[in-house]
Amino acid sequence: MKKSLKPVLSILMCTSLLLSSAGAVFAATQNPNATVFLGTYENISSGNGWLSQGCKATQTTMKLTVSNDSGEGNFSVQRRTSPDALWWDLDDNITRLNGKETLTRSLSTTIGYEYRINIRKPLLANGSPKGAVYCD
Helix, strand or coil: CHHHHHHHHHHHHHHHHHHHHHHHHCCEECCCCCCEEEEEECCCCECCEEECCCEECCCCEEEEEEEEEECEEEEEEEEECCCCCCCEECCCCCEEEECCEEEEEEEECCCCCEEEEEEEECCCCCCCCEEEEEEC
16 A cells, blocks of 8 residues: 555655746736735845846836845846746846835836846845835
């Protein structure tokens, strides 16, 4: 009896892992009537970055908001044209995060494209940035 349960349990575990990781592939969709949560960030290592979930544009304008609770960092906006395309920096505009503050980037967008925030901690930052990202 025990031998026949092992394959079943293995299949169930693999299916569970596959389904739990599949959500990360899909972008959130911009909602004109509500703010959409794109993730939280904290404990970013110096020189490394954190990437928010993408937000798929449903209008020609979008606001990406970074609500920083503490720490220092920089953020920029990235864009991709389809779910299987590479992410590219939208522009050279890097915004500095310093302590508790909320910053919003208003964008002209292309409907169907995805947009996200890339947060980096500089080498000499005073504490790792910590907060959340939203789109609307």
